[in-house]
Amino acid sequence: MSIQAQVPSSIGTALSFENLSVVxxxxxxxxxxxxxxxxxxxxxxxxxxxxxxxSGKSVTSTAAMGLLPNNANISGKAFVGGINVVGLPEAKMRKMRATDIAMVFQEPMTALNPVLTIERQLTESLELHGLAYGKEATARAIELLELVGIPDPAKRIKQYPHQFSGGQRQRIVIAMAISCDPKVIIADEPTTALDVTVQAEILDLLRELKDKLNTGILLITHNMGVVADLADRVAVMFRGSLVETGTVDQVLNHPQHPYTQKLLSSVPRLEAVDVSGNWVPEPLAAVDPNRKLILEAKNLVLEYDMRGTKFRAVDDVSFDIARGEILGIVGESGSGKSTIAKAVLGLLPVASGKLAVQGSDLTKLRPKAARAIRAKMGVIFQDPAASLNPRFPIGDCITEPMVVHKVGNRAERIKRAKELLEAVHLPTSVINRYPHELSGGQRQRVCIARALTLDPELLIADEPTSALDVSVQAAVLEMIQELQERYEFACLFVSHDLAVIDLLAHSVVVMKNGKSIEQGRVSDVLHAPQEDYTRKLLAAAPVPEPGEQAIRREARRLLLAAEKGL
Amino acid sequence: MSGHQDNEELKGSSNMETEIGPDGQPLVSLAEVEDAELAQKDSQSMSQGQLIRRRFLNHKPAIISSIVLVVITLTAFTSIGFAGIPGWWNQSYLKSAELINGGAPTLHLWPTWLGGQGFAIGDHPFGQDNTGKDYFALVMRGTQKSIIIAVVVGAVATVIGAVIGAVAGYFRGWVDEVLMRLTDLFIVIPLLVLAAVLGKMAGSASGSILTLAFALGLLTWTGLARLVRGEILTLREREYVAAAQAMGSKTSRVIFKHLLPNTVGVIVVNATFAIAGAILLETSLSYLGFGVKAPESSLGLLISQYQNAFTNRPWLFWWPGMMIVTIALSVNFLGDGLRDAFDPRQTRKAKRRNKKELS
Incomplete structure (x- = not known):
């Protein structure tokens, strides 16, 4: 069934693009x-x-849905089930949505209307397209929910979106997408907003559905692990052009184009977990008598005050970081990992326990002393778009800590800003530019520079690369590593990405629901985990190699089956 | 599924336009491409303020309104003089004179070849009132008052509103509760009644128009306080605020350096509408007899004094009326232009354009 790529064969395809251009x-x-x-x-x-x-991947899919804004000029053709949708009148396009082409969105939290029940939202498209009405539509909706694995669908269909978890909501969004039997589903980053374990479940669901329904799926993603797990074929886009297409094995294992090669080499990879059970841990190095503790937490408890009721976000966690060490805190959303970073930064009071920076307990410091100790900390946040004041030029952003702590005069500050910009490999001319003129990765490097302005003893990095592209992430991680070796600061690195922690950190704390599940050296915890939860996390993280991923998928299935059997 | 394509299907790789890096190698990593673009970029760096100014200058109604406002203000202040400095207009708004031609305006704009009397200003371009006072001088005096009131009320209301809103939004909790209930209190009291009482007290205490303006400013900050509070509530969750707090900035620095400058869009737009509102409020008060008193003049006072003259000497009504409408409309258009210039959606477009400029 070999079909020549050059033949413009819109016949037989679920979705095809021919020389599509969007300006x-x-x-x-x-x-x-x-x-x-x-x-x-x-x-x-x-x-x-x-x-x-x-790269234009989302614009491509939006063009197929006919949802591009008015200022878009589209040329070329986009066939959905043999009908060219470029220039199709809105009324006709509307009829095709849901029945011919459907979409699964990235953010399940906002893709559902919070004031309507799931039933109303699921039956809406059925009734609009005249497929089923009333009780019949509800029955079909319950069927759909069952299909996507929502337990007890007949009862839960009456509920509102906020009563479902993030993963379940994404399942409901998928149920809505398949409700009218579309020929093709566009899944735009369907798992990006989800935790790894939930991501693995959603990917399983999508795989199951495409076999059951014989639907074509256009999966838009930046995650090579997801690609390896789910895709049959891969198309790589770079700056608006398609640079490489091929089977998943061809592209991921034998990439031809230098861009693809570079992209794949940038993906941090987890080393294989030892499953043989006869792992011999490296002997513990003797404790260095000169080990200078920078950050120390003992039985740390952190609470949020939710209108009177206390919510315990972090419960009894202890760890320490010495000079020159990187401690990774890893966990899924809601595990309390970012809360710890917030408490160290003084943005959240400590409920009980000890949290000390260089021996002085943060909880017992007077405001002035606490402010002085802030000078010894630098911070990098997750979202580079929001972590720089849009009204400050880059130079002012970087030297702000000096202004706050009244260090140096104007000339010295400018000199320092230039030094730091060089350290993060940005041209010094950037000093007068504004944040909006820089890309996300560049802004994150400015944040790193700002964090290092006062030569901190401690760097707090709260998910610093999770909003960045893979190749940019690689560059930023490399930079943090390089600077850490040069300046020897201690670093608290919060991340949800096990592979990043594996690459960067010396020791790790695995957290779940505010508690530390497992902690120790990275080489022990991530390569021979002792706890089931760590093992499950590791198994759920997809790797960008289809063969290996298939093996991991199977291993994960066995792990889960064994757990159910218990 | 593997049968759908052949191995040669690596199309695109040939026609792809790759940028060439400084070392002559094609750039294949996004990070490198971005850096190369940044290094190449030599165009003048534009701050957000510059982008906004550029968009504002492209907004025709706002520009025309600004010109109209400047002309009116200059005319009002230079013609009859201000604060003891004499102006270029030779008539006083206080001096009575003999009525000429029943006080009809001597301003003629209609050219002779269209059957008019040709262009002429005459002695009393806007006519004369009952006692023969020059109406142009009176209207200019009224315009001065209205503009002073507008600016003072705008400034006072904006400062109070912005600070109260920012403090309430930043601290939340009981501070927010107290300040917002105070705001509610000011909102539920009928503005005109309160302004009338305060205006009368202010007027009798010093007779100065500035006191009245301050009194009005103390009453009209509520809308802005609520808007700024809402804006600050979202901004305070931004990471640059957390970063500033984490580096040990004092609260005042966080509020005045990081938060308020970023709400300037809301503040500026609202200030213009507050100014238009203040002009109308002063007009209503003077019309009702609670604002400016004769022999001083204000646009509202003129209208109220001569409302009966509407049928036989309509210019006594029309000149101050048109002046109010022109000023209020211009200020509103100005506000529109500013709002469009500050609109975040347009900012996004501009950002895209910046990216394009790079390549």
Whole structure:
């Protein structure tokens, strides 16, 4: 069944693009978002469209849905089930949505209407397209919920979105997408907002559904692990152009284009977990008598005050970091990992326990002394778009700690800013530019520079790379490592990504629901975990190698089955 | 599924336009491409303020309104003089004179070839009132008062509103409760009644228009306080605020350096609408007899004095009326232009354009 790629065969495909170009008119000029893209998705096939931000992957899918804004000029063709949707009148396009082409969105929290029950939302498209009405529609909706694995669907269908967990909500969004039997589903980063264990479940669900329903899936993602897990074919986009297409094995294991090669080499990889059971841990090094503790937490308890009722976010966690060490805190959302970072930064009071920086307990310090100790800490946050004041030029952003702590005069501050910009490999001319002129990765490097302005003893990094593209993430991680070796600060590194922790940290705390599940050296905890939860986390993280991922998937299935059997 | 493509299907790789890096190698990593773009970029760096100014200058109604406002203000202050400095207009708004031609305006704009009397200003371009006072001088005096009131009320209300809103939004908790209930209190009291009482007290105490303006400013900050509070509530969750707190900044620095400058869009737009509102409020008060008193003049006072003259000497009504409408409309258009310039959606467009400029 070999089909030549050159033959414009819209027949038989669920979705195909022919030389699609999209140009946006903006306020002062034009932006060429997609440059002549051709791609086919066949029924029952998952094609992954991979690329970093600005590559045009989401614009491509939005073009197929006919949802591009008015300032977009589209040329070329996009066939959905044999009908060219480019230039199709809105009324006709509306009829095709849901029945021919459906979409699964990234953010399940906002993709559902919070004031309508699940029933109303699921039956809406059925009734709009005249497939079923009233009781019949409800029955069909219950069927759909059962299909996507929501337990007790007949009862739960009456509930509102906030009564479901994030993973369940994404399942409901998927149920809505398949409700009218579309020929193709566009899944735009369907698991990006989810935790790894939930991500693995959603990927299982999508795999099951495409076999059952024979639907084509266009999977848009930046995560190579997801690609390896789910996709049959891969198309790699870079700056609006398709640079490489092929089977998942071809592209991920034998990439041809230098961009793909570079991209794949940037993905941090987890080393294989030892499952043989006869792991011999490296002998513990003798405790260095000169080990200088920078941050110390003992039986730390942190609480949020939710209108009178206390919510315990961190419960009895102890750890310490010495000079030159990196401690990783890893966990899923709601595990309390960021809360610890907040408490160290003084943004949250300590409920009980000890939290000391260089021996002085933060809980017992007077405000002035506490402010002085802040000078010894630097911080990098997750979102580079929000962590720089948009009204400050980069130079002011970097030297702000000096202004706050009244260090140096103007000339010295500018000199320091230039030094730091060089340290993070940015041109010194950036000093007068504004944050909005920089890309996400560059802004994050400015944040790193700002964190290092006062030569801190301690660097707090709260998910510093999770909002960045893979290749940019690699560059930023490398930079943190390099600077850490040069300046020898202690670093508290919070992340949800096990592979990043594995790459960077010396020791690790695995957290769940505010408690420390397992902690110790990275080489012990991440390679020969003693706890089931750590093992499950490790098994759920997909790796960008289809063969290995298939093995891991199977291993995870066995792990879960064994757990159920217990 | 593997049968769908051949191995040669690596299309695109040939026609792809890759940027060439400084070392002559094609750039294949996003980070490198971005850095190369940044290094190449030599265009003038534009701050947000500059972007906003540029968009504002492209907004025609706002520009025309600004020009109109400047002309009116200059005319009002230079013609009859201000604060003891004499102006270029030779008539006083206090001096009575003989009525000429029943006090009809001597301003003629209609050219002769269209059957008019040609362009002429005459002695009393806006006509004369009952006692023969020059109406142009009176209207200019009234305009001065209105503009002073507008600016003072705008400034007082904006400062109070912004500070109260920012403090309430930043601290939340009981501070927020107290300040917002205070705001509610000011909102539920009928503004006109309170302004009338305060205006009368202020007027009898010193007779100065500034006192009245301050009194009005103390009453009209509520809307802005609520808007700024809402804005601060979202901004305070931004990470740059957390970063500033974490580096040990004092609270005042966080509020005045990081938070308030970022709400300037809301504040500026609201201030213009507050100014238009203040002009109308002063007009209503003077019309009702609680604001400016004769022999001083204000636009509202003129209208109220001459409302009976509408049928036989309509210019006595029309000149101050048109002046109010023109000023209020211009200020509103100005506010519109500012709002469009500060609109975040447009900012996004501009950002995209910046990216394009790079390439």
């Amino acid at each position: 946006f008119d903006t306020e002062f000029s034009q932006v060429h978002a997609v440059k002549g893209l051709s791609l086919e998705v066949y029924p029952g096939e998952v094609v992954a469209l991979v690329g970093e931000s600005g």
